[in-house]
Amino acid sequence: MERAAYVIGKLRVTDDESLLRAAWPIAVGKRIADRSVVANLVGSRLVIQVEDSVWQSQLYAMREQILHRIEQTLGRRLAESLEFKVAVPRPRPQREQTFTLSSDEADRIPSPSLRRIYKASRRKAIS
Secondary structure, rough: HHHHHHHHOOOOOHHHHHHHHHHHHHHHOOOHHEEEEEEEOOOOOOEEOOHHHHHHHHHOOHHHHHHHHHHHHHHOOOOOOEEEOOOOOOOOOOOOOOOOOOHHHHHHHHHHHHHHHEEEHHHHHHH
């Protein structure tokens, strides 16, 4: 823990919220830090945004351990309680759609295998 305190001390963080934000990944570990983020500090309650309700309930069950680990990391207790909120999901980037003009209605079928089946059955029906 001395090493973590040394690293945080070099960050030159001045307010408690920024200090807790910097200590969060060190205190909880990479796996939890990848799925959660410090949202803000409200009084003595640290609000954490989590990926989903499963992480919310798991971390809620571990809240006392997490508070203890934060205290160990920082050398003092800055938050008295933790609140876990499910973050609003971020929209994923969408692929750019390219439109081609085609006179064949089969070209509008997105699945290549279904498109082939449709074209084969159409040929059979025509002949």
